[in-house]
Amino acid sequence: MINIAIIGAGDIAEVHADSFLMFPDICRIKAIADIYQDKAKDIICRKGLEHAKSYKTMEDVLQEEKIDLVSICLPPALHAEASAKALNAGCHVLVEKPMAASLEECDMMLKAAEKNKKLLSVVCQNRFKTPMKRIRQLIKDETAGKVKHVMINSLWWRGEHYHDLWWRGTWEKEGGGCFTSQTVHHIDLMIWMLGMPSAVTSVIKNVAHSNSEVEDVGVAILEYPDLLAHIVSSIVDHGEEQEMIFQTEKAKLNIPWNPKADYALPNGYRAEYTEYEARIDKLYKSIPALDLEGHPAHIRNMLMAILGKEELMTDGQEGRKTLEIITAIYKASVLRKRVVLPISDDDDFYKKEGVLSHMPKFHQKTTSVENFKKTEISLGRDVGR
Ligand SMILES: NC(=O)c1ccc[n+]([C@@H]2O[C@H](COP(=O)([O-])OP(=O)(O)OC[C@H]3O[C@@H](n4cnc5c(N)ncnc54)[C@H](O)[C@@H]3O)[C@@H](O)[C@H]2O)c1
Structure with a gap:
C-alpha cells in the first residue's frame, strides 16, 4: 500500500x-x-x-x-x-x-x-488526454508529413479578483503571469509533441489586471530548425476558446479536432482535399482512446x-523544459532580444533573484486575501477536446 x-x-x-x-x-x-x-x-x-x-x-x-x-x-x-x-x-x-x-x-x-x-x-495532466495522445502519434509518425507551422491560442479569462489571493499576481510568489500559470499547460504539450525550440522572442503586457505585477497577455515566437511556432497567452479572452494548430505538409491537425487539407492546383493556388481530410480523420479515430484522463x-x-x-x-526533466521556455519568454520580453536556448547556469535569468531583478512590475499589488470562499475552478476549456 x-x-x-x-x-x-x-x-x-x-x-x-x-x-x-x-x-x-x-x-x-x-x-x-x-x-x-x-x-x-x-x-x-x-x-x-x-x-x-x-x-x-x-x-x-x-x-x-x-x-x-x-x-x-x-x-x-x-x-x-x-x-x-x-x-x-x-x-x-x-x-x-x-x-x-x-x-x-x-x-x-x-x-x-x-x-x-x-x-x-x-x-x-493534459498529456493524459485522448486528443493529445492521438495528435502526438500522428506528428511523431509524420503521418501527414512534417510539421511546418504551429499556432497555439492559450486563451483564458480571469476576473480582477483572481489576483487578490495572496500569492497570485507577484513575480516573487507566483513566478509570473499567464505564461507561468496557464500557458504552462500548452507549452508542456508543445514540447511533448515537438521537443525544445532553439530560440525564443516575445512581448508581454498587463492590460486588464491592476492588482497584479505580472503579465496577463503575451505573444511568444519559438524557432525550431524547420518550423515556426507562436503562442498567444492570455487571461483576458472571453470564452477561453483554446486551440493548438499543427500545420503539416499535408494537413492541418488541431485540437479541438477539425482537420483540413489542401492540394496545389497547377498555378499554385489551393483546392480542398476532402478525401485526405476523411482519411486523416479515420486514422486519428483509429488510435485507441485512453481509459482514464x-x-x-x-x-x-x-x-x-x-x-x-x-x-x-x-519526469522532473520535462517540467524543467517547460520552465526553461517560460524563462526564455520573460528574458526575451524584458531585454527585447531573441534568446537562444539553452539558458546556462551563469545566465542572470537562471536564478530566481536574477529574474526578479529584471522583470517589470506592471502594477503594484494592493489587495491580498488569505483564502477565497470555496467555489469551482476551471482547468482549461478546450485543452482536452
Ligand atoms: N494542474 C492544474 O491544472 C492546476 C490547477 C490549479 C492550480 N494548480 C497549481 O497548484 C498549486 C496550488 O494552487 P491552488 O489553486 O490549489 O492554490 P490554493 O491557494 O488554493 O492552495 C494552496 C494551499 O497551500 C497552503 N499553504 C501555503 N503555504 C503553506 C505551507 N508552507 N505549508 C502548508 N500549506 C501551505 C495554503 O494555505 C493553501 O490552502 C499552484 O502551483 C497552481 O499553479 C494546478
Whole structure:
C-alpha cells in the first residue's frame, strides 16, 4: 500500500485527493497538511478519508507518518524547497505546475531526486488526454508529413479578483503571469509533441489586471530548425476558446479536432482535399482512446511507476523544459532580444533573484486575501477536446 501525503489543501488538492481515491487497492491518503489546518480537516471530512490525519506543516507529517509519496499542492514559490525536503526524507514527489520559480530551483529538485533515487514528476495532466495522445502519434509518425507551422491560442479569462489571493499576481510568489500559470499547460504539450525550440522572442503586457505585477497577455515566437511556432497567452479572452494548430505538409491537425487539407492546383493556388481530410480523420479515430484522463491518469501512472509496474511517463526533466521556455519568454520580453536556448547556469535569468531583478512590475499589488470562499475552478476549456 502506497502511503500518500498531500501538502497544501487548496483548490487543486481536492483534485489530487479525488484522484488518489480512485485507486483504493494500491494507495491511501494518510495526511493532508495546510497552514490553515481547518482546510485540511475540511477535505478529510468531506471526502471521508478515514486513514488521513490533518497537519499544519509538511515537516510535521514527515515526522509523524511513514509516507511514500508526497503530492505538493502549494503555491509555486514553495514547490522547490518542499519537494527537495520530501525527496531527502526518502519520499517520491508529485509536484504541481509550474515546477519551481527558477531553473536553479528545478536543478536542485532534480539533484535531490537523483541523490535519493526517488521519482519526481511535475503535473502535466493534459498529456493524459485522448486528443493529445492521438495528435502526438500522428506528428511523431509524420503521418501527414512534417510539421511546418504551429499556432497555439492559450486563451483564458480571469476576473480582477483572481489576483487578490495572496500569492497570485507577484513575480516573487507566483513566478509570473499567464505564461507561468496557464500557458504552462500548452507549452508542456508543445514540447511533448515537438521537443525544445532553439530560440525564443516575445512581448508581454498587463492590460486588464491592476492588482497584479505580472503579465496577463503575451505573444511568444519559438524557432525550431524547420518550423515556426507562436503562442498567444492570455487571461483576458472571453470564452477561453483554446486551440493548438499543427500545420503539416499535408494537413492541418488541431485540437479541438477539425482537420483540413489542401492540394496545389497547377498555378499554385489551393483546392480542398476532402478525401485526405476523411482519411486523416479515420486514422486519428483509429488510435485507441485512453481509459482514464487528466489528473487521475497522471496519478495512476505515478503510482504504477512506484510499484515498478509502469515506466514513469513524465519526469522532473520535462517540467524543467517547460520552465526553461517560460524563462526564455520573460528574458526575451524584458531585454527585447531573441534568446537562444539553452539558458546556462551563469545566465542572470537562471536564478530566481536574477529574474526578479529584471522583470517589470506592471502594477503594484494592493489587495491580498488569505483564502477565497470555496467555489469551482476551471482547468482549461478546450485543452482536452
Ligand atoms: N494542474 C492544474 O491544472 C492546476 C490547477 C490549479 C492550480 N494548480 C497549481 O497548484 C498549486 C496550488 O494552487 P491552488 O489553486 O490549489 O492554490 P490554493 O491557494 O488554493 O492552495 C494552496 C494551499 O497551500 C497552503 N499553504 C501555503 N503555504 C503553506 C505551507 N508552507 N505549508 C502548508 N500549506 C501551505 C495554503 O494555505 C493553501 O490552502 C499552484 O502551483 C497552481 O499553479 C494546478
